[in-house]
Amino acid sequence: NFAAFGLQTIDFERFALQFGGRVEHNAYSPVGLRDRSFTGFSSSAGIRVSLNRNNVFVANYTHSYRAPALEELYNNGPHAGNLTFEIGNQNLQRERGDGIELSLRHSANRVRAEFNYFYYNLKDFIFLAPTGNIEDHLPEANYAQGDSRYLGYEARFDVSLMPTLWLNTGVDYVSAQLKATQLGLPRIPPLRGHVGFDWRYKGFDVRPEVVLADRQEKVFTNEKPTAGYGIFNLDFSYTYTQHHIAHIFAVNTFNLGDKLYRNHSSFIKEYAPEIGRGVRFVYTMRFF
Numbered sequence: 001n002f003a004a005f006g007l008q009t010i011d012f013e014r015f016a017l018q019f020g021g022r023v024e025h026n027a028y029s030p031v032g033l034r035d036r037s038f039t040g041f042s043s044s045a046g047i048r049v050s051l052n053r054n055n056v057f058v059a060n061y062t063h064s065y066r067a068p069a070l071e072e073l074y075n076n077g078p079h080a081g082n083l084t085f086e087i088g089n090q091n092l093q094r095e096r097g098d099g100i101e102l103s104l105r106h107s108a109n110r111v112r113a114e115f116n117y118f119y120y121n122l123k124d125f126i127f128l129a130p131t132g133n134i135e136d137h138l139p140e141a142n143y144a145q146g147d148s149r150y151l152g153y154e155a156r157f158d159v160s161l162m163p164t165l166w167l168n169t170g171v172d173y174v175s176a177q178l179k180a181t182q183l184g185l186p187r188i189p190p191l192r193g194h195v196g197f198d199w200r201y202k203g204f205d206v207r208p209e210v211v212l213a214d215r216q217e218k219v220f221t222n223e224k225p226t227a228g229y230g231i232f233n234l235d236f237s238y239t240y241t242q243h244h245i246a247h248i249f250a251v252n253t254f255n256l257g258d259k260l261y262r263n264h265s266s267f268i269k270e271y272a273p274e275i276g277r278g279v280r281f282v283y284t285m286r287f288f
Helices: 070-074
Strands: 002-011 015-028 036-050 055-066 076-079 084-087 095-107 111-135 138-162 165-178 192-201 204-213 229-242 245-254 278-287
Touching: 015 070, 084 111
Parallel strands: 084 138
Antiparallel strands: 002 015, 015 036, 036 055, 055 095, 076 084, 095 111, 111 138, 138 165, 165 192, 192 204, 204 229, 229 245, 245 278
16 A cells, blocks of 8 residues: 645735545455455645634535455454444445534633534445344454435533633534435443643643433434433643653542443443443653
């Protein structure tokens, strides 16, 4: 495989233009199996406009190309990492996609906000589809493809309640489906959000946070829905600075309520829930 790419940014007083292009070649010659060869081109164009001192608007268009990966073409056996018996498809075609991304960003002394929206139209999108069969005591899945569309958004809003205290909020959502059947694609995360605080005083930093996720019912054939959940995390750190060295002592705690929950985007969600109550101690040295 080989690839060549180029990037270019043109800056003006109030806006900037960005362009990119990439040509890529992939070839596979497995012994006893069908040879495959792919060559394609991806490109992008974007604009960043300063609306005023605190606001920026960004728009991007992308035309994407992706060749099938080695495992998508030729796998035929158990995959220990995701506990799945994977079956490749030697007839897979390349993926092609067109997408737009829109972003509005605000940054001021007391308020930081950002909203991002995206839409992708993908032709011959490749995905791992569960069949419902059991092979070698593992669920069977084969690599399939179909025209698909992805759309979604993510938003963030942070506000300073006092000089040392910020309220941080965020939400993200993805909708992905096969266009022919309007069936949801596998392992798409549900609507999620978080609310937390960031309190800083001298070298101390305390960040409590609540993470919420909705139930995911837009599932693929033979895929089970996943229940919603809410978890509480708390991070604490202290920074001690010397000449050219910063010593950071941190304690990260997660899922303090010991909530039993499953991540819908996980390959092994039916067998293994996410980690329960835990704590991690970290010491970091930063040189400057």
